[in-house]
Structure formats: C-alpha cells, structure tokens
Amino acid sequence: MQRIETLIDEARHNMTVCNACRYCEGFCPVFPAMERRLAFSREDLNYLANLCHNCSECLYACQYAPPHEFAVNVPKSMAKLRASSYREYAWPGPLARLFDRNGLVSSVALALGMTLILLVAIALNGGLAGLLGAQHGGDFYALMPHNVMAGLFGGVALFIVLALAMGFAAFWRESGEGARALLDRRAWRDALSEAASLRHLHGQGDVGCTYPDEYHSHWRRRFHHFTAYGFLLCFAATVTGTFYHYLLGWVAPYEIISLPKLFGILGGLGLLVGPAGLFYLKLKRDPASGDGRQLGMDMAFIALLWLSSLSGLVLMLFRESSALGLLLVIHLGIVLALFVTLPYGKFVHGLYRLGALYRNALERRRGGAG
Incomplete structure (x- = not known):
C-alpha cells in the first residue's frame, strides 16, 4: 500500500497540471471544483477524490496521460x-484494516462465521433439532423468536448507524465546515437530485460514461440504479414489516401481495441484476482507469449484496418447506455480515460522495471554494 504522503503528492501533481490545462472542465464536477482552488491541501484532495465518479472520461481525453512524462x-x-x-474516516479505525486486503475472502469468512454463530445460538436454545425436517408453515419466528431477531439486528443496526455517522462527521470536519453548513436545504436538494439520478454518469450529451473502457455506455449507471434502488426497496420492506408488527399488530408471515413482500421481491430482483452487472463491468474494466488493489473490497460488497438477495428470494420460495430453518440461518448470517461490513467497505463511498456532492453544491451557491 502506498504511503498517504505519496498518494497526496500524486493527486496534487495531477490537479496542478489539470488546473493549468482545463481541457476537461466540462466533463464532471471535479474540474469546476478544482478550478475554484489555486492550491490543493490534503483536505481539498480528499474532497475531490470523493467527488470523482471514476467515469474515466478525462483519462481518455488527456494529452498528458501515460506514457507522457507528466x-x-x-x-x-x-x-x-x-x-x-475510507480508512481515514472509519470508526472504529482498526476495523477498517480487516477489509483492506482480501476483502472478498474476509467478507465470505465473516458470513460463514455469522451463520455458525446463529446455529450455535439456536442449538443452545434447544432448537437445532427442529432446524431440518420440520414444517413451520413459513413462520420464521417458530425458529427464532421475534424479540431475539429484532434485538440482534437492532443492536447491529445501531452500531452501524453510529459508525457511519462518526465516519461522515470525520469527513465533514475535515472539510472545515461547521455543523450549521449542513442545514442548506437548496444544497441538499441539488446533491440528492444528482445522487438519485446519477447525473454525473450520463456523460457529455447523455451518451454515458467511458466505463469499462474508452467507449461510452449507460450500463454502469443502469446497474448502479438497479443496485441502489433494490437496496432501498429491501430497506422499505423491513420498515413496512416493522410498521405492520409494532403499530398495526399484524404479525408475519405476510401474504405475497403485502407491501413487505412486494418491496422485498422487487428489491431482491434489483439486487440480483445490479450487482451481477457491476461485477461483469469490473472484470472488463480498463486496468489503467482504476486501482486494481481495491478489487477485493469492491467485489466483497457486490458479493454480499448478491448473496443476500439470492438467499432471501430462495428463502421466500421455500418458506413452506422443511428447509426453512437452514435457509433462514444462512440468509441471516449473510445479511449480518453485510451489515457489519457497511462502514468499512465500498458502501461508504455512497455516503462520502453524497457529502462531496453537497459540499460542491454549497460552493456553487457561494461562488467560491468556501
């Protein structure tokens, strides 16, 4: 791994040359944000790095790209x-190093470990005998009581929210902005609109970005949409299920036409298509356009999303069978592993990129670097 000082010097060299050239100023928000600066501090460069969408348009247009001496x-x-x-902002910091290298292997091992822990927990409660060969009528809570499941995932969720909030606080604190700067509604509207539409993956003239190679394509944006909205639909399924249970007193299992099931099915399908497409594009990506050492981290997140979706859909299809117990434990183990890795893997790029888009919107409104 390169030392941070080397990375900063490399990025500063690139931005200095780009700021003198300015040929790519209309390609993406990085270059207008760059032009608002005469010098580049470490904090500025971290901000610009998270504002970059890695579309690679500038690489193929650059007259100073390798093998040029610059x-x-x-x-x-x-x-x-x-x-x-990501490592710098992560909280607690030591956990980030677990996924620095061999992220895919670490994440799969974590999923297996979580599954084993759940099996042991069920065994200690005398429920292992009913895990296989018994009919439960599609009722998950016959194997794991609702309060136990809610407590387990609720505790993990609280930790993840705290870790993500602490990471974002570190990102924002480095920007030099105070908490009051986060209250600009117009800037949030612009940032959320750009994030939700993936505006900066449309390319010049809505031709798409140059990814995975020098030819323009919309597929990266489409697969990102499948992934992001699939994830949000699965989250909506959880929220509506919680609303049904605690506020309406409607206890699972729910009918196939209920909102939790419909959201879950649509979200699950999105998380099968999106991550699979992103996996394919990453395998085809031009090695010159990214950091190959991050492939393990990227693939780990993609794999856990895809496996969570697949195991969830299989669980729904076979919920009336005797395999329900084993399928439930496998699914919950994978989902727990996904949750635990969220603040330390590729998921956080969405959080910091949203923060960078918001800061960029603030700068545009102020007419300067702020």
Whole structure:
C-alpha cells in the first residue's frame, strides 16, 4: 500500500497540471471544483477524490496521460486516495484494516462465521433439532423468536448507524465546515437530485460514461440504479414489516401481495441484476482507469449484496418447506455480515460522495471554494 504522503503528492501533481490545462472542465464536477482552488491541501484532495465518479472520461481525453512524462491519470489517482479516505474516516479505525486486503475472502469468512454463530445460538436454545425436517408453515419466528431477531439486528443496526455517522462527521470536519453548513436545504436538494439520478454518469450529451473502457455506455449507471434502488426497496420492506408488527399488530408471515413482500421481491430482483452487472463491468474494466488493489473490497460488497438477495428470494420460495430453518440461518448470517461490513467497505463511498456532492453544491451557491 502506498504511503498517504505519496498518494497526496500524486493527486496534487495531477490537479496542478489539470488546473493549468482545463481541457476537461466540462466533463464532471471535479474540474469546476478544482478550478475554484489555486492550491490543493490534503483536505481539498480528499474532497475531490470523493467527488470523482471514476467515469474515466478525462483519462481518455488527456494529452498528458501515460506514457507522457507528466503521467496524469486522474481516475486512478483519485481512486487510490478515495480508498485511503475510507480508512481515514472509519470508526472504529482498526476495523477498517480487516477489509483492506482480501476483502472478498474476509467478507465470505465473516458470513460463514455469522451463520455458525446463529446455529450455535439456536442449538443452545434447544432448537437445532427442529432446524431440518420440520414444517413451520413459513413462520420464521417458530425458529427464532421475534424479540431475539429484532434485538440482534437492532443492536447491529445501531452500531452501524453510529459508525457511519462518526465516519461522515470525520469527513465533514475535515472539510472545515461547521455543523450549521449542513442545514442548506437548496444544497441538499441539488446533491440528492444528482445522487438519485446519477447525473454525473450520463456523460457529455447523455451518451454515458467511458466505463469499462474508452467507449461510452449507460450500463454502469443502469446497474448502479438497479443496485441502489433494490437496496432501498429491501430497506422499505423491513420498515413496512416493522410498521405492520409494532403499530398495526399484524404479525408475519405476510401474504405475497403485502407491501413487505412486494418491496422485498422487487428489491431482491434489483439486487440480483445490479450487482451481477457491476461485477461483469469490473472484470472488463480498463486496468489503467482504476486501482486494481481495491478489487477485493469492491467485489466483497457486490458479493454480499448478491448473496443476500439470492438467499432471501430462495428463502421466500421455500418458506413452506422443511428447509426453512437452514435457509433462514444462512440468509441471516449473510445479511449480518453485510451489515457489519457497511462502514468499512465500498458502501461508504455512497455516503462520502453524497457529502462531496453537497459540499460542491454549497460552493456553487457561494461562488467560491468556501
């Protein structure tokens, strides 16, 4: 792993050359934000790195790209610095190092470990005998009481929310902005609109971005949409299920036409299509356009999303069978592993990129670097 000082020097060199050239100023928000600065501090470069969408348009247009002696490669430089910022902002910091290398292996091992822990917990409560060979009528709570499941996932969720909030606080504190700067509604409207539409993956003239190679394509944006909205639909399924249980007194299992099931099915399908497409594009990506050492971290998140979706859909299909117990434990183990890795893997890029988009919107409104 390169030292942070080396990454900063590399990114500063690239931005200095780009600021003198300015050929790519209309490509993405990084270049207008760059032009609002005369010098580049470490904090500025971390911000620009998280504002970069790694579309690689600038790499293929750059007259100073390798093999030129200036060796300007903004996408790769920003990708390396962006990954460094994930480790820098992570809370608690030591956990981030678990997924620095061999992220895919670590995440799969974590999923297996979580599954084993659940099996042991069920065995200690005398429920292992009913795990296989018994009909439960699709009732998950016959195997694991609702309060136990809610307490387990609720506790993990609280930790994850805290870890993400602490990471974002570190990101925002480094920007030099105070908490009051987060209250600009117009800036949030602009940032959320850009994030929800993936505006900066449309490319110049709505032709798509140059990913995975130098030819324009919309597929990266489409697969991101499947993934993001699939994830949000699965979250909506959980929220509506919680609303049904605690406020309406409607206890699971729910009918296939209920909102929790419909949201879950649509979200699950989105999380099968999106991550699979992103996996394919990453395998085809031009090695010059990114940091190959992050592939394990990227693939870990993609794999856990895809496995969570697949195991959830299989669980729903076979919920009336005797395999319900084993399928439930496998699904919950994978989902727990996904949750635990959220603040320390590729998921956080969405959080910090939203923060960078918001800061960029603030700067545009102020007409300067702020």
